[in-house]
Amino acid sequence: MNTAKARVLLVALLDMALDIVVPIAVYLALQPLGVPSVLSLAAGGILIAGKAAFGKLTDTGERDTALLLTCTIVSLAVMFGLYALGVAAAIALVAGVVLQGVGMAVSIIRRRKLDGFALLVLTELALGIVLSFVTSGDPRFLVARPAFYTFVAAVYVFATVFRGKAFMFVVSRPMAVAGDPKRDVAYDKAWENSAEFRRLERIGTAAFAVVLLAESVLRVVLAFQYNADEVVASSLVSQLPVIGLLALFILGYKVILVPRLSRLVEAEMAVRA
Template structure:
């Protein structure tokens, strides 16, 4: 079957719900666990160690349920394990606080690395949410990718925007970890996530409109 004849992949409801669940498991729950453990009298270092296990438990449950890990879950689990091992060896509270910054920064580099690959990460992440939903004429994104140079350029630029933003976000997190009071950093780090994500959505939304993404998805592919 040729790409043009293939049925377009349609977004499904669970994708959005799954994103929310991942955010809760990997962001909100660890922060809540940290402050709950601190209120119970644990040291900052011990509370950080225990709260780090929450995303790992989430990844383990996903693997047990689906017998596989998606790319981001595997990445987060691997980096968290390395950070946890390094922190246990060094005994550094500041290093534990900075781990989210390093994770985010490396993820930003990953985005930048995929800019010139066959499918940039922004394309892969946006497709389940946008394809066939927003003013589309039903043409598969595989066809648009193959036939429209502008469509490919839009997703490469969007991926670069995500990469740069995540690197900057990671740098701010590392700076906070080594300069602010230790008990303040997890909460501020949690608040930084929605700020970064909202700014990214606004910037990308404006760029998609100016670059003509919606015009491409509702009309015939063109170079």
């Protein structure tokens, strides 16, 4: 594996690790301060949502750092500030989520493009506002809440099997191209010219949608295996499906599909050599 591919893979693995560790670490840090469980868990969720919405991973690993930091800090400050002023935890939580939505709108305006990923994140933020009102009474609902986002993501990913470019084709580009301009062109041409390439990318995308759907179901089931006062345990256990399922998917994708996809891209490069 060359340096560019290794760097992209390292960033992706770091992203996954942060998604798992941050919410639990924030919860454990805030609980001794007497912060309600719903806000402690929501704070970690805001950090992760900020990373997902505004931390655009590119071929060079660049991120929209200024927007990420500003929106996340302001959202957290408003949420905890309102709670400190005596506002109900549910209202304070919603205020923080709404501010993230505003930040996403700013990001869209700056890029002048509402792409599929931006639409997905906006949908998840809107869903988060609704769920904040519905589920804020039981900390287990906040532990399980990412399952609703994962379900929405599964629907979106599955839709790309039939419409537009397959999700795996889009997200695999940094790893497949590794910063090589010629390979970047060949990657696009393989999608345009090879029915087999499109079929394989769609198979991988459909498999990933199934993984997301299975993870969302298992997260809910495992989160509610514990009592409401066992939030840390339920948080840890509910993360296990995403770790196991993603590991299996990545292994299967790399072993079964990547070699065949790489050959098709290299064939396009040979044609243009």
